[in-house]
Amino acid sequence: MANSGLILSKYSIGTGDRFSHQAKAQLQACVKALESGIVVVPVWNKSNREHTIIGSEPSSARQAADAAVKALGWKQPYFCDADHITLQTVGRFIDSCDFFTLDVADFIGQPAQEADVEIFVNRHPELLGSIKLEGTDEIFEITPQSLREAAQKFLGAVKKAGEVYRKIESVKGAGNFIPEVSMDETDRAQSPVELLIILAAIADEGIPVQTIAPKFSGRFNKGVDYVGDVAQFEREFALDVAAIAYAVKTFGLPANLKLSVHSGSDKFSIYPAIHDTIKRFDAGVHLKTAGTTWLEELIGLAEAGGDGLALAKEIYAEAFAHCDELCAPYATVIDIDPAKLPAPSDVRNWTSEQYTSALRHVPGAAAYNSSLRQLLHVGFKVAAKMGRRYLDLLEANEPVIARNVTENLYDRHIVPVFLGRKA
Numbered sequence: 001m002a003n004s005g006l007i008l009s010k011y012s013i014g015t016g017d018r019f020s021h022q023a024k025a026q027l028q029a030c031v032k033a034l035e036s037g038i039v040v041v042p043v044w045n046k047s048n049r050e051h052t053i054i055g056s057e058p059s060s061a062r063q064a065a066d067a068a069v070k071a072l073g074w075k076q077p078y079f080c081d082a083d084h085i086t087l088q089t090v091g092r093f094i095d096s097c098d099f100f101t102l103d104v105a106d107f108i109g110q111p112a113q114e115a116d117v118e119i120f121v122n123r124h125p126e127l128l129g130s131i132k133l134e135g136t137d138e139i140f141e142i143t144p145q146s147l148r149e150a151a152q153k154f155l156g157a158v159k160k161a162g163e164v165y166r167k168i169e170s171v172k173g174a175g176n177f178i179p180e181v182s183m184d185e186t187d188r189a190q191s192p193v194e195l196l197i198i199l200a201a202i203a204d205e206g207i208p209v210q211t212i213a214p215k216f217s218g219r220f221n222k223g224v225d226y227v228g229d230v231a232q233f234e235r236e237f238a239l240d241v242a243a244i245a246y247a248v249k250t251f252g253l254p255a256n257l258k259l260s261v262h263s264g265s266d267k268f269s270i271y272p273a274i275h276d277t278i279k280r281f282d283a284g285v286h287l288k289t290a291g292t293t294w295l296e297e298l299i300g301l302a303e304a305g306g307d308g309l310a311l312a313k314e315i316y317a318e319a320f321a322h323c324d325e326l327c328a329p330y331a332t333v334i335d336i337d338p339a340k341l342p343a344p345s346d347v348r349n350w351t352s353e354q355y356t357s358a359l360r361h362v363p364g365a366a367a368y369n370s371s372l373r374q375l376l377h378v379g380f381k382v383a384a385k386m387g388r389r390y391l392d393l394l395e396a397n398e399p400v401i402a403r404n405v406t407e408n409l410y411d412r413h414i415v416p417v418f419l420g421r422k423a
């Protein structure tokens with residue numbers, strides 16, 4: 001299953017641009033990376049849920065990306081990602097996107113056809129016994145029983161990914177888009193052994209997958225740092241990378257296949273582990289950020305003062321008033337402590353500095369408030385409802401917002417993950 005068409009570069013960063021106003025500022029971060037000697041390719045991702053909440057169409061994300069690339073004279077590849085799509089939602093993305101995140105998490109654990117399990121198990125005797133992965137000290141032991149169980153658990157999901165893949169392929173043609181398979185939005189993390197078995201199934205299904213997003217252990221909440229055992233994450237991440245290298249060789253998957261880390265923004269405590277591991281294995285990684293650019297818009301508005309600061313406060317007050325409703329769709333990926341949320345009547349008196357230092361995620365900063373940040377993160381619906389009023393202020397304050405967008409993406413994400421320097 002060699003790649004003959006579009007190829008995703010070794011290092012890539014997924015950025016969301018909810019209101020389609022920051023593509024240039026985001027791309028500027030990749031330009032800075034290039035100036036530092038490293039190619040980090042931008043992938044603009046937007047899910048169906050986001051489009052629905054904002055009231056936008058995938059074509060608008062494509063136009064914004066194309067315009068930014070033209071304006072900055074970007075010569076490297078770039079992509080538009082139909083993020084977390086399914087058979088039901090993929091349709092309207094097919095024309096505008098060239099990267100598809102096939103989300104099959106909902107099908108994990110749904111019993112596979114017994115005949116399919118039988119075929120899979122018989123087809124993969126090489127998975128049985130001990131597998132020593134290059135570059136690690138660990139040995140995977142797979143018994144007929146554990147292979148069968150993993151097949152029962154994941155085969156149905158992989159078959160679903162195949163259906164979505166073939167639907168896209170029938171329109172766009174093989175090689176004209178990058179397929180990613182995501183399994184992150186589920187309760188239980190997949191072990192490195194399970195990842196290996198999943199990759200065998202993906203190869204059988206004929207999906208030339210270039211990135212795979214497993215669920216890692218620990219919590220990957222939106223917009224805030226990793227919560228979990230960093231040493232354990234590092235160990236599992238290395239085994240996942242080694243399992244991918246093994247799968248590429250053994251099952252003939254595309255040579256550039258790499259891990260995709262979803263909700264990967266703000267996970268400052270695991271960036272050194274990610275960087276060290278990809279260097280050690282000479283592997284690539286796709287870091288998919290979680291739409292946090294919208295928070296940089298708020299920070300920029302607050303920093304601008306005047307009407308911008310007033311609007312940022314109003315958005316907080318509205319989000320506070322509708323906290324339960326805004327948080328509900330994101331319940332499994334946020335941890336807000338209501339006691340830590342400042343009263344809107346207090347926020348009304350805040351200076352620019354108070355607002356920005358509470359919201360801006362600088363690791364270790366005393367005034368940083370992760371509960372406020374998470375509430376505002378899910379509060380983009382409030383700004384979406386404001387329509388032109390919000391967008392006009394974005395446009396009026398473009399330079400200060402753009403500076404914050406670029407700095408967040410470059411200094412706090414690209415630098416530690418891809419360049420391996422402290423943020």
Ligand SMILES: [Zn+2]
Nearest residue numbers: 182184262263
């Ligand atoms: Zn995801």
